Amino acid sequence: MINSIYVRLFSGALLCLILAQARAEVPSGSEAEAKEYYSKLSLTLNYATPATIGETTLTDLAAYLGYGKISADELEFAPPESLMARGEPRGILVSRFFAPKIMNVKFRETSPEFRLGWRKLVRIKAMAGSSAKAANIVSAVILFNFFPPPGRMPYERGNFSVNTQVMLLPDPVKITPLRGQKGDGTMDTVYWLDYQNTTSAGPGKLGYFLHASFDANELPGAGTKNYYVPHGCVACHGNNMQRPLLNFMDTDHWFDRLENDFPQLKDSGQPLLFDAGTNDPTSPQFKKIFDIIRTFNHEADQHAKQAQPRHDETLASAKWMEIHANNDAPVPPLKRAIGPAPQWSANTPGDEAALATLNQYCYRCHGTVKFSVFNRQAVMERRANILQRILPTAEVGMRMPPDRELPPDKLELLQKFLSQ
């Protein structure tokens, strides 16, 4: 069961989900559906049994992937170097990084309720001879979510991941082909698991849902609601139940946010790529750590291209690969434009400021939900809709952004830009 701290810290992300659920095209799911999903998954992938899958932990997952000697505790707390050394070369990738997308942005850095969000990503290739391999699962991606109290280091033992998200990824040739693609596969692009929080009693068991009870002012009209796997996950991972996709790690966005929402974090010098030890992209350690993300993002890009070749998220991951092919330094928003012409451009008056605002206040969700703000045409097509929704008087539930107030000067900036 996910505790109330989790709920408060995650209210932003869950709010995003709630709104997604409010629309008919994104079903909210149910416990029965989630149970059925896990039962089927267990049979299809030969991971535990329908009766026992609910009792599994990340230790069972590691064993399934052929790493019987790696425990849930090590996955969560072992430093990247030692964890990566446990696999074959590049068999295990680990990255620890600042995660503004999971943070409750309603609280400013100066507020006592403010918490930084950090993630640990572990990508494990299934070993030859493992049960996973036999079921055509070639890798797993595990994502831990940490909210260290102020003044504490992220990733300290005892500061447990509040919830741990997992994707199992099939052999590309076994995936159901799109029309026009070759092959006779029948597998989904992603299989979802969600593990509950670790406690001092041990690793969390499989969870069926994210459980949330919100304050009325944070979540209009909602009391308590559950968001079930897999529907709740798909909303931000391609919004297609049959073909969800991997999201790339948007390193550039993490650095952008130092310049607007998180000046104290910037001043502290805390490295955003935690294990780089510095934010200086010319340092050898930064380059080494950045290269791990580059390898992961290449895999995410390949996956997205197969799952949904025309999705904005796929265009964005291809863009990241292009601008970071030989460059480790952060790249500014205008150079990350995607989609049909005319794209965002330094030569178009107003573009730079408008994109900066959309990037700060909207990209958290609208990199993946419904449209990407980096696609200028996708924004322009929604001009009227945006102008309505950013008004402070817009109906609650429609009003954007849903996770904090849009300051009056930013409202005015967007109004001017979109009405020209």
Ligand code: HEC
């Ligand atoms: C609000 C949008 C959102 C929702 C809802 C969401 N995700 Fe994600 N997820 C992301 C983003 C964005 C990333 C990329 C990492 C980052 O930016 O911090 C990500 C990354 C991941 C990753 C790492 C692999 C990858 O795609 O990069 C896993 C695993 C994952 N999510 C699983 C889940 C599961 C399981 C659920 C449902 C319980 C879920 N996600 C719901 C947005 C979302």
Ligand code: HEC
């Ligand atoms: C915390 C997540 C979140 C943030 C931040 C956010 N939105 Fe949204 N937005 C959503 C969700 C979820 C939907 C889909 C549900 C709906 O249609 O109401 C949505 C829908 C929309 C739509 C309708 C899109 C369509 O194609 O139907 C527009 C337009 C929009 N948002 C604009 C914005 C703008 C502009 C910002 C920034 C000023 C913003 N949003 C910030 C979550 C968010």
